[in-house]
Amino acid sequence: MSFLMDSHACVGWGGEMAERIRAFDWASTDLGAIDTWSKSLCTNVQMLLASPVPLVMLWDHPGYMIYNDAYAIFAGGRHPYLLGTPVELGWPEVADFNRNIVDVCLAGGTLSYAKKELELLRNGKPESVWLDLHYSPVCDDHGKPAGVIAIVVEITAQVVSEQQRSEAEAAFRAADERLQLALNAGALLGSFVWDVAKDQLSGDERFARTFSYPLDQPLDNLPIASANAVIHPDDLPRVNRLIQYTLKQGGPYNAEYRIRRPDGEYLWVQASGRCEFDDTGKPLRFPGLIFDIHERKVAEESLLQLTHTLEQRVAAEVQARSDVEARLRQAQKLEAIGGLTGGVAHDFNNLLQVIASNLHLLARQEPDNTNVQRRLSSALAAVDKGAKLSSQLLAFARQQPLSPAVYSLTSLYDGLGEVLPRALGEMIQIDLQLTAEPWSVHLDRNQLENALLNLALNARDAMHGEGTIQIHANNVVLDEAFCEGKEIKAGEYVHLCVADTGSGMDTEVLGHAFEPFFTTKPNGHGTGLGLSMVFGFVKQSGGHIEMTSQPGEGTTVHLYFPRSTLAENPRPAVATGNEETRTGGEIILVVEDNADVRCTVDELLQQLGYTVLLAANGDAAMDVLQSGAHVDLIFTDVVMPGTVKSADLAAWAKLQTPAIPVLFTSGHTRDIISRNHQLTPDIHLLSKPYGPQALVDMLKLALA
Structure with missing residues (x-):
């Protein structure tokens, strides 16, 4: 065909790119072997190879790239890969841009761009470049557009220089403005x-x-x-x-x-x-x-001081929050231990009640057998020790029944002055100090005396039997900051403090001091229940307890009890005499879910001269009561299964004419018959385990 060049048409091409174009396998593309190229294609290639300006020709619709040495430099690391590659594959990051160019120019149009910014990958990493671009169609031998000739002039250095100059001018203007402002000000x-x-x-x-x-x-x-x-x-x-x-x-x-x-x-x-x-x-x-810059520096120093003050306040708040969280964790731990302890004590007291009742029954069957009576006395003494241990556990669990009354600490101090010297020994000095006009408190006096005695005995042991124990009391007003996280409200309190000069405790030991069975004393010298009992009593009484100690500097225990504004109650006279008393044969309804306890109580009451009716739970008891049976007194366990609770029986009995007295008994009261286990005068409670005499005394009191 006349428009094809002979095989020697490209011999005159010179330069590196000419050699690469001749050596390229064009037969693998739509252009075909180089010796079949059209005259116009060869002429345009010869023209671009001779140009010092970066030129690239995009031939045919795919835009096969043919370029000169100047464009090879512009292509960077993509050269020589670009040669013979469709432009969209050669520059994929700007594929849409180049596709538009090819389509426009093959349709006969032209395009130009000045300072066109593109992000290209020329040397393995993206870089922003600025280009002046000019695109024109290239015709084949028939005069139809067959390709695109692109003139690529990179002006990145020029643009960057202009930007830097602009930034420098802006910086100069800003500096000049600042200087003028400083001069004017x-x-x-x-x-x-x-x-x-x-x-x-x-x-x-x-x-x-x-x-x-x-x-x-x-x-x-x-x-x-x-x-x-x-x-x-x-x-x-x-x-x-x-x-x-x-x-x-x-x-x-x-x-x-x-x-x-x-x-x-x-x-x-x-x-x-x-x-x-x-x-x-x-x-x-x-x-x-x-x-x-004096005003600015003064302001900066004021701000620095303010910042320092704020940092101190934040640190104090963080520390306070940390302390509150630590106290909360300790309270939750003691609360969990208390719940477990109360449940164990309840079951333990039922067992002790069965043992004690059977021992008393055996004692009545063998009154003249000296050996039997001696062994029974020893066993009953062990039961008493077990009952005391159980009572201490219930005290820690805040589940012991309390009989609070309103009184001033003056009478308490009078009693302590007599009791403590005998309990602590002659080598212990006691420093009792009381504020001139102490406020009144609403507490179980016996339990408070026991708590102070426990603390004094601990102080004596910490001082190895020699030293001075201070027991001071005063009126205090606690604010919100002090009460935060302590389960008490701000207000007026009576503050009792017991301090010794003993060996003291480190932080780790102090953190466990109120836990039951925790003790630093040698085996056999303490149960570890003294402080836990005091802790439970104070909390159950609505107060707060905390302890401070340092190794070698002694220990101080602080007790806080809410002030009572009610009139002081006279202390009841203590009954004397412990002889068993026979009864007049009253009919007693015993309501007890534990079969062993129910059996022993039945036998014990019958030996004491009472007539006994039995019920295994509240439902059965209500059936007996509503059947018309005459009952002089209901003797019921506090905690029982079934739909009818002991409180329901008591409420029903109170409405009868005449009212039927009720005597409660339990290993612990939980929260069924009293609020916070504080008994009102109209509630009679006999704590397990109990003996015949205690049972008779409470029955007579309830029947009176």
Whole structure:
């Protein structure tokens, strides 16, 4: 065909790219082997190879890339991969842009772009480049557009230079504006020039006044020593270091320091300047300005002080929160232990009741057998010890029945003055101090006396039997901050404190002190229930307890009880005499879910002369009562299964005419018959385990 060139048509092409084009396997593309190329294609290739401007030709609809040496440099690391590659594959990051160009130019259009910004991958990483681009169609031998010739002129360096120049001009304008603002605001305190070679300082009048030079001192010869003399001694070493650094390293000089004014006060200033060097790098001149920054520095120091104060407050708040969380965790742990302890004590008391009742029944069957009576007495003594242990557990669990009354601490102190010397021994000195007019409290007096005795005995042991124990009481008003996290409300409290001069405790031991069975005493010298019992009693009474101690510095226990504004109750007389008393044969309904306890109580009551009716739970008891049976007293366990509870029986009995008295019994009361286990005068409770005499006494009291 006439428009095809012969096989030697491309021989005249010169340059590296010409060799690569000739060597490329064009037969693998739609262009076909190079010796079949059209005349127009060869002519255009020859033209672009001869151009010093980066040119690339995109041939046919895929846009096969043929380019010159200048474009190869522009392509960077993508050369020579781009040769013979469709443009969309060669530059995938701008594929849409190039596809539009090919489509427009093959349709006969042209395109031009000035300062076109593109992000290209030329050397393995994306970079922003700016280009002037011109695209024109290239026709085949028939005059139809068959490709695109692209002129690519990179102007990235020019654009970046313009940007840098623009940024520099903006920075200069900003600096100039700041300088003008400083001059207009009166913040400029003068200008200076230090001739470094001559070591001579000169300045304007404002500079001379700022550094307190004499009025007759020539401004072109200001002694440097005079300026240094008014700089604050704490700041001068730093100023000299900054000056020396600028003389050696160049760059801007900025120093903030204080200068002494004629009235003796110090003024904060900022010195700014720059050192000028000769061709050999030797410093020549050091011009600069002095600015007044006193108000800013004062404000900064005030802010710093405020920040420091806020940091201290935040640290205090964080520590307070941490302390509250620690107390809460300790309270939750003791609450969980208390719940477990109360349940164990309940079951333990039922067992003790069965044992005690059977022992008493055996004692009645063998009244003349000395050996049997001796063994039974020993067994009953063990039961009493078990009952005391159970009582201590219930005290810690805040489940012991309390009989509170209102009284002043004056009478309590009178009693302690008699009891404590006998209990503690002659080597212990007791320092009892009471405020002149102590407030009243609403407490179970016996339990408080036991608590103080326990604390005093612990203090004696900590001092190894010799020393002074202080028991002080006073009126206090606790605020919200103190009460936070302590389960008490702010208000008026009576404060009791028991302090010793013993060995003290470290932090770890102190953290476990109120836990049941925890003790530092040798085996056999303590149960570890004394402090836990005190803890439970105080909490059950609505108060707060805490302990402070340091190794070698003794221990102090603080007790806080809410003030009572009610009138003081007279202390009831203590009954004397412990002889068993026979009864008049009253009919008693025994309601007990534990079969062993029910059986032994039945037999014990019958031996005491009572007529007994039995019920295994509240439902059965209600059936007996509603059947018309005559009952003189209901003797019921507190905690039972079934729908009818012991409180329901008591409520029903109270409504009868006449009312039927009720005597409760339990290993612990939980919260069924009393609020916080504090008994009201109309509630009679016999705690398990109990003996015949205690049972008779309570029955007579309830029947009275």
